[in-house]
Amino acid sequence: LRSRKKSREYTRRSILGGYLPSIDLSVSYSRFGERLATDGRIDPLPDEETQTIITATWNLFAGFKTARDAAAERAEILALEERVLDTKQDLLLQLRQAVEVHTVSAEQISVSKTAVAQAEENYRITNNQFKQRVADATDLLEARTLLTRSRSELTSSIYNHQRSIAAIERVIESKLKDSKSKSAGPSGTESKQETEQ
Template identity: 30%
Template sequence: MRSILLFFIADILLAFNLDEAIALALQNSQKIREQELRTQIAQNNIRAQYGKFAPKLEFRYSSTQNNRVNANTYILNLSDIHASYNLFHGFKDFYTLKSYQALKQAQDHMQEAVTQDIILLTKKLYIQILEARNNLAIATESVRLLRSQQKQAQEFYSQGLKSKSDLLSVEVMLANAKVNQSNNKNALQHVLLSLQKLLNTQIDINTLEGLTTRNLSQLNFERDKLEQAMLKSRSEYLYMQSVLDSLRYEKRSYQSAYLPSVDASISRLWYSNDVSTLNRLGTNLQSQARINFTWNIFNGLNDKYLLESKELDILITQARLLDLKYELNLALDIAISDLQTAKEQYNTSQKAVLLAEESYKIVQNRYKQNIETSREVLNSEIALSQARLHFNQSQHRINLALANLERIIQSSLNEIQ
């Protein structure tokens, strides 16, 4: 009893569930790391734009050698401290900042989209492993049943109750079942390797926890609510909206080129015709304060065509946003259809398993009594294995459909009901 209890506790401690798989996938994803770095770049671009609203301070020094006609040469030394401040640039700096802030929001949405893609991929691989593991168990059970039938057929043949062809039919089916079992092992290994690569860790297939199938009556969702949640939360859609906002701010920034700009500056200047006099700050000292007013009257229509190009960029992005909305709605309809189909297959295959199990028991008992031939038993065994496979597939197709649907709307389905 103690050993059984220790084994049970160890099995719990070693169990590996879907949430742990998702956490590992996010932790080890280089795609997410790349997006995090891109987000930092976007944040630094915003900080750089704030610098345009701060005053500027410069120290400048120049030394000039001058030659006169009479061959006399003198050196003019000039140094100054210059401070300037942008009072008004037609809101260009303001809208440029807003444009970069919108791009930062777009990058945030892109990072979230990549994160959600990693989560969906993890869910798919995890579910596919569970399905492949169950398929292998079904194939293994089929081999066991056929071995039992082979033993029975061998006894009947030895007793002269059945022909050799009866025994050979069972042996052929057993060989085919072993091939099918091998194929299922290979399929399981492939999907397991894919998940291990994603998580960057080794996984014991026996420690994966199964997923419970939700009550089918609770899996009814209103399409309008799903679409509303999708357009509100889907990162790719929000990304395109933020890019569109950025372009609109850029357009306003270009429009500011038609407005005047005003700058204020203060300079303190020292100059002399000898380097040594620079040390005497009281000599040849001059201070200046300026207000610079500039208004672009005509620059060869440069601003006009830049503005028109930006308007075209906005139209292109609006078209892409509308096209994305159509694609998302199509994906939503397909996901809803997949879920409905999976639910129908689940109900049908569940009944089929019960019928196939009962039929197999009846035929097997009749075969042991030498009433049925091996053909009827083989057909019954095939029907049972197929029913179990279809039921297993329908179970996991429901979970796959739910995972895909949650990715499309990027919200919890529990919040939709």
């Protein structure tokens, strides 16, 4: 948009140049005739000529075409300035929203990791109770469902966090330095629990 605006400004300046006169300068040099006549006399006619011509052209009235063209270009420039401002405001709003989602999702990752750890411990206890016939299959299934739901919420939080990072990077047009450190995956206890299954 900025390049288009600059191009329109140059076009407007070119149009306003129509108010100025155009000046042409031409210089010519000619040589003609003979130095000596046939009877040995010097030719009285000049044998060289230099001409300098300056032509100035000034369009005094063009039916207001120049003024209207310049006004149209000025209107286009103003419209492009508004679009640049609107784009800046839109990008600023997107950045604020992405930072807000980034903050919330980072906190949600921490909460989800705690919930996964608690669900894993609950499943471990319920599984031991089931093996000792203290808990039934329904209790074990509920514990497993809670663990699966907790892991799903953790994965969703990590996904939202990564999306917010991508949105921020798109708006600022550069990479964030600590984009991987805060969104580390689920804890190692999860993989240990998977191997027990």
